[in-house]
Amino acid sequence: MIYFDQAATSFPKAPGVPEAVCQALQTMGNSGRGAHHLALEANRLVFRAREHLAQFFKANDPARIAFTANATESLNLALEGLLKPGQHVLTTELEHNSVLRPLYRLKAQGVEVSVVPSDQKGIPDFAQLEQLLRPNTKAVVCTAASNVTGNVTDLDYLGDFCSRRGLAFILDAAQTAGSFPLDVKRQKIDILCFSGHKGLLGPQGVGGIYLREGLELRPLKVGGSGMQSYSTRHPSEMPEALEAGTLNTPGIAGLLAGLKYLNRVGLEQIRSQEQELTRLFYLGAKDLPGVKIYGDFSTFRRCPIVALSLSGLDSAYVSQVLAQDFQIQTRAGSHCAPLMHRALGTEKEGLVRFSFSHFNTKEEIKIGLRALQQIVTRKERN
C-alpha cells in the first residue's frame, strides 16, 4: 500500500508516537484533576507539550497554548469567540469549511463577511484586501496553505497588513505546521489554529490554539476545569480559560512525541524531502495526456500536494482505480474547500489530490506515476 493522502492525516506517525500514547494510557491520570502522582504526571506532560508548542511557534509563554480536539474546533473557537454581530471579517477563497462554515453561521447572526477572490491558479488577490476593508473590520482569517492546491500564503504580507490596521490575524495552520516554520511574533499572528495529526505527526483527536497575550476569546465550552470549583464562572486564566472538560492526555502525549521527532529531524530537512518528492511527481505527471494539474508550480516552496484532473474522468473514479488496482491511497472530490474548487472550475468532477510526506519515497512516487500513466493509457484505448 502506498499512502498519498498525507494532507488528510499523516501516515505513518512519527517514531515514538504510538508508544507515547500507550505510555500515557498506562501511567497517567487526569491532568488538572488532583494532586496525586498520576494526575501530576499528566499535568507535567501536558505542560511540556505546551512548552514545545510555544517554542515551535516562537511564542513567549506556554500558557498561551490551549488544547482542542482539532483545527476545526480551534477555528470555531477563534471565530465564534472573537467576532460579534455588526463586525466585519475578511477571508479568502482558499479556505476549508473549518473556516467557511463558522463564518456562514456568524453571517446569519449579523457578522459581515468578505471573501478575497483568487485566480485560476488558486492565488488569492491580496491587492483587494485594502478595497474590501470597512470601518467595522475586525479580523482577517486565512489558511497558511490551500489544502487543494498546496499553494502557500504570504503570511508576512498578511501579518503586516493586519498589524498596520489593528486587525486580528487568525491563521489556519493545519496544512503547514510541521513543514514550514511559523513565528507568531515575526509574522504578527494573533491567533494560530493547528491540528496535531497532520504535519505535526501526532494522533488524531488533538489540536490546539495559540492566543496572543492581551487578546481574549469567549470560550466555546465551559465546565470542569479542576480550578475554582465554587465559582459560577469558568476560569479566565489561560490556557484553562479555553479548555473545559478532560484533556486528551494520551493524544497530547503522542503530539509531544511528534514534536520531538520534528525537532530532531528539522523542518528544513523535512520540507526539502517533501518538496523533492512533489517536484518529481509534478514533473512526471504534468505532460501525461489529459492530465491537468492545478495550483501555482512556478515555485516549489509549496505544500507537498499535487491536485490533478484526468480529462473526461470523474475524480472519484480515478481515486478508486488507484486504490483498487494499484493500492495507492489518494483523496478525490472537493476536499471541503468549495470556494477553491469554484475558483479553479473543478466543482463538477473534483480533483484527485496526491499529498506526500517525507516518509514517502522516490520509489513510491515512481510507482504512482506509472499507475497514473496506465490509467491514462486505458482511457485512451477506450
Place this chain on the structure above:
Amino acid sequence: MDDRDFELMIVFRSTTEAMAWEKAAKGLDLPGRLIPLPPQIKADCGLAWSATLGDKEVIFKAAGEYDLKYGQILEWRRGAWNGK
C-alpha cells in the same frame, strides 16, 4: 508558636502556572514541593508549593528574579487543615 509551626504556601491561579513554577523551581533547586491545596483556600487550582518559612527569602528572591508567576503566598499554620 514559632516559625517551625508555619509553612510557606505558594498558591497558583491555574494548573499551568503550578507546572511552570514546579519546573522552574526544580531547575533553580528551590526548596519545597507541590502539595494538594488545603480546602479552606477556595480560589485555587488545587495545587500549592509548600516550603518552610525559613525558605521565604530565597523563594521571594527567585520569584522576582526569574519572573515566576503565582497567585499568592501565604504563611499557613501546620496542621491547620484536616480539621486539626
